[in-house]
Amino acid sequence: MSDTSLADKALGSESVGKLLVRLSIPAITAQIVNMLYNIVDRIYIGHIPGVGAPALTGVGVCMPIIMIISAFAALVSMGGAPRASIFMGRQDKESAQKTLGNCFILQIIISLVLTVVVVVWNGQFLTAFGASANTVGYAHSYLTVYALGTIFVQLTLGMNAFITAQGFAATSMLTVCIGAVCNIILDPMQTVSI
Structure with missing residues (x-):
């Protein structure tokens, strides 16, 4: 029996309590690990000699924009994943695959649009969210790099x-952990360029 069949069987037969624990613990862990991105960025940036404080403020100004970018990912996934789950529950795998494919393409389109919008109007957004003359340069650098990675965030x-939604919460958590580890490894190189 394939892993997918085992997951389908578990989702259809396990008690709700067991499923809640099995699926929620990795999801909660992934959210906590996801917060590490910003925390680790702030740790490194805050320790840059001579410019740590204004650079850290610049990163803080970027947070509303980053949250908006994340919201667009949720917009597609929070509608598409339950829809695909419904199709999977009905044993309509073709419709589930179409839903996944459409959401994947939509995520790519949204990420490309967001990247262009954020890169082109970076300064205006940052000023609107409170960047000062002292912090806008740092915020601009940080947000530009983040914007170029929007496709990875979206996907x-x-x-x-x-x-x-397919029952592989631990795999989902693992992808977030891989991203966090890469962020921790790459942060020292990025903060040097800021």
């Missing part, structure tokens, strides 16, 4: 909902 956050 990770967006597609993880589909992985979890």
Whole structure:
């Protein structure tokens, strides 16, 4: 029996309590690990000699924009993943695959649009969210790099909902952990360029 069949069987036969624990613990862990991205960024940036405080403020100004980018990933995944789950429950795998494919393409389109919008109007957004003359340069650098990675954010956050919806919450958590580890490894290189 394939892993997918085992997950389907578990989702259809296990008690709700067991499923809640089995699926929620990895999801909660993934959310906590996801918060590490910003925490680790702030740790490194805060320790840059001479500019740590204004650079840290610049990163803080970026947070509303980053949350908006994340919300677009949730927009697609929170609608698409339950829809795909309904199709899977009905044994309509073709419709589930179409839903996944459509959401995947939509995530790519949204990420490309968001990347262009954020890169082009970076300064205006940052000023609107309170960046000062002292912090806008740091915020601009941080947000530009983040914007260039928007496709990865969109696909990770967006597609993880589909992985979890199939009963593979631990796999979904693992993808978030891999991203967090990469962030921790790459942060020292990025903060040097800021």
